Amino acid sequence: MHPLRRRVNRHRGIRQIGAGLGTLDREVYEAIAESPSPLLDRFMPRLTAAADHSKLWFAIAAALAATRQPSLQRGAGRGVASLAVTSLVANQIAKRVWKRPRPEWSAVPVLRRSRHMPTSNSLPSGHSASAAAFAVGVGLENAPVGLGMALLAGMVGVSRVATGAHYPGDVLAGFGLGAAIAVAGARIVPPIVEARVPVADPLRIPTIKRPDGAGVVLVINPASGSGTGARVIEEAREALPRMEIVELEKDDDVVEVLSSAAERAEVLAVGGGDGTVAAAAGVALAAERPLAVFPGGTFNHFAKDIGCETVARTVEAIREGSVACVDVLRLNETGTVINTASIGAYPAFVQQREKLEHRIGKPLAGIYSMFHTLRRGKPVRISYDNKVLQTSLFFLGNSSYLPSGFAPSRRLRMDDGLMDVRILETEKRFSTLRIVTSLALGRLVRSPLYHELRVPEFSFRAVDGPTLLAHDGELADELDEATFSVRYRALPVFRPLA
Structure with missing residues (x-):
């Protein structure tokens, strides 16, 4: 067959598939619109009205933020951020690219029709896009609650069809757009994944009660x-x-x-x-x-x-x-x-990040502080494990810290018998640009310049002479060599235990 005729036939086939899907889309819409259901008549208009201007999702986000569970609080913030970006993309870009008229809603029962029928283009459904973005954003931080949000988002999508505002295809397109933006956001600002590793129960020490503090x-x-x-x-x-x-x-x-x-x-x-x-x-x-x-x-x-x-x-x-x-x-x-030790400019990096994170948010504060520290911090060459490298940021923690990367913030346990070592290598070509770019894209832990160890012992030698070591918020003496070892469950401390 002639190549031109083959191309024409292929285009004709694509148009036929598109026409078939459009016909199916309209038929499903008409089937839902014409279905007599008192439940749809009462419930769907109220649900779609609640989702107008994302009021429903903002209310849920406020409720999640009011809880004391960090994953829910993070989910609320991520969900709202994903929703905001999605709403902008769907209404200001996508609807102007794909110009599809709204469905004929005369077949929809009067009781079920949306109070304010929109006049913008039908594809994609903005309500559905925002719903999916919020649900996926929450689910990235807390999967069980995200599942509930996904079910609610699905019902919002159905309400847009049932009230005559959109075809089913518009809703599916909205779901895809919102979910894609939320997932893309997770690549830029990765969600925190709680570690679920088998660990031993805390080692309790029998101690007498001291109700008045005697002794x-x-x-x-x-x-x-x-x-x-x-x-x-x-x-x-x-x-x-x-x-x-x-x-x-x-x-x-x-x-x-x-x-x-x-x-x-x-x-x-x-x-x-x-x-x-x-x-x-x-x-x-x-x-x-x-x-x-x-x-x-x-x-x-x-x-x-x-x-x-x-x-x-x-x-x-x-x-x-x-x-x-x-x-x-x-x-x-x-x-x-008891907490952390560091050489190089790590203390300055943390101080700069904490100063800025309340103004511009932790991700941007971390990127700026990393760039500032790598440019101005004095690097140190160290030798460990039969290798020599230059670093400006060296972190060592008592027990394993979360999350990975150069923003360790908490420990789930303090008796795992390990220390957490993190090193950024800064001697290689364009290392500062590569590190900051990896951090901005949420890929720092995969960078060949990032080294992370979980070990019971660690030693290093300062190649170019003594270097200042800081630990637990204090500056220690200048050291040529440092050897750290874990004293496993060596310190009995008073602490509330469930």
């Missing part, structure tokens, strides 16, 4: 946390009247005071920033005393991760004698790390 010695700096320490003292003294409280003075040697307190204490308690808590953890290990932590610092990362984010929670654990063991890291066999 507890609390060492605390009243000036810590911009005055938070003074409030902690007041609350703790009222809740545990027999607890001894030692207030640190400006010129006190913290380790010396903690060691003295541990000698006469049955329970060593501490209030202050994470650096002070790390010092107390080292003393408690040496004295073989359980540790109680009051959130008296600015960020209180360790206290939050063991469930003692408030004074009341710590008091409850002491009163009930609720103690479990957590891991700590030993640095060169003498230092103690």
Whole structure:
């Protein structure tokens, strides 16, 4: 057959398929429109009206955001963001590209017709696109709730056909558009996937109850946390009247005071920033005393991760004698790390990101802070595992952190026997551009410049001479070499346990 005739026949076949689908689309619409159903007459107009201007989805998003479940709160934000982009694309772009008239709605029962019949082009259905975008956005963060949202979105799509506003094909096109935009958004800002790995139960330590705080010695700096320490003292003294409280003075040697307190204490308690808590953890290990932590610092990362984010929670654990063991890291066999350690410009990166994230959102703040840090941070060459590389961002954490990448924010457990090591390699050609681009596209963890390890021991050597190491919010000495090892479940701490 002649190539021109073959091309003509192919185009004719495509047009015939399109005409057949259009006929089927109209027939399905007419079948639904002409179906007598009191349920459709009463329910569908109300549902489609609720979805006008996305009122239904905004109300659901507000309800999800009001919960205390992080995945639902993230889902609400992602769903609304996906909906906003989809609404813009569907109404300002897609409807102008595909010009399809609205269906003839005279066959639709009067009770079932939409109160405000739209006059814009019919393809795609904007209501359906927004519904799918919101449902998929929520589902990316919380699958069970996302399934419920998908069922509701499907009903909204049916309501657009039942009320005479759209053909079924318009609804399907809207669903596809909204879902595609939500999924594309997940490539730019990946959802947080909760780790579901088999783990052992917490190791509980039998401890007597201390309803009035007898035997507890609390060492605390009243000036810590911009005055938070003074409030902690007041609350703790009222809740545990027999607890001894030692207030640190400006010129006190913290380790010396903690060691003295541990000698006469049955329970060593501490209030202050994470650096002070790390010092107390080292003393408690040496004295073989359980540790109680009051959130008296600015960020209180360790206290939050063991469930003692408030004074009341710590008091409850002491009163009930609720103690479990957590891991700590030993640095060169003498230092103690309870949260994180870093070299290079990682502390500056975190500080810059936290300063900006409330203004422009965490994703953009992370991208800008990464670019700023990689350009201005002084790189360090280190040797580890028989390799040498240059890095500006090096992170090491006690136990595994989530999520992957260079925004670790939380630990699901603190007794997994591992440390979390993350390194960005910055010596290769165009490394800054490659890293920032990967971060913007949500692909950093797949970049060959990103290294992530879960190990019980880790050592490195600073190739070009001593480098400054920071840990638990404090600057340590300059070190030529550093060796970290996990002390598995070595530290008993008071913490609420379900």
